[in-house]
Amino acid sequence: MSLVLSCHLTNFERMVKQKILIVDDEPNIVMSLEYAFKKQDFEVYIARDGSEAMEILTHHIPAVVLLDIMMPNVDGYQTLKFIKEKIELNSTKVVFLTAKNKASDIEKGLKLGADKYLIKPFSVKKIVAEILELI
DSSP, X not given: OHHHHHHHHHHHHHHXXXXXXXXXXXXXXXXXXXXXXXXXXXXXXXXXXXXXXXXHHTTOOOSEEEEOSSOSSSOHHHHHHHHHHXXXXXXXXXXXXXXXXXXXXXXXXXXXXOSEEEESSOOHHHHHHHHHHHO
């Protein structure tokens, strides 16, 4: 009986789309990432800054948040802090995708709780591979 149940769960899990929230204020970056993740059958949410991301995160729990640091209104660091304070987002992975490429920036991002820290400019194919590996 438990074998049958586990098969049903596996099939159910396959039917549920992975969710990703892309948070970036650069439209070209957002468009290319959105297209790539939709091709991978992700349900994609878009935010142009941290405040929009926080609003989305009050209604949706993505598997991963792809997060820029330098944005208007609420930056990536503040957004990450918001995510880490929400118990319901404990399983959500956070990946910084940013032009801030100094060793001290990378160290700060990981110390604050990011699961990965990726640098712009980037290859969309590499970003997709990194996210698929993470989840």
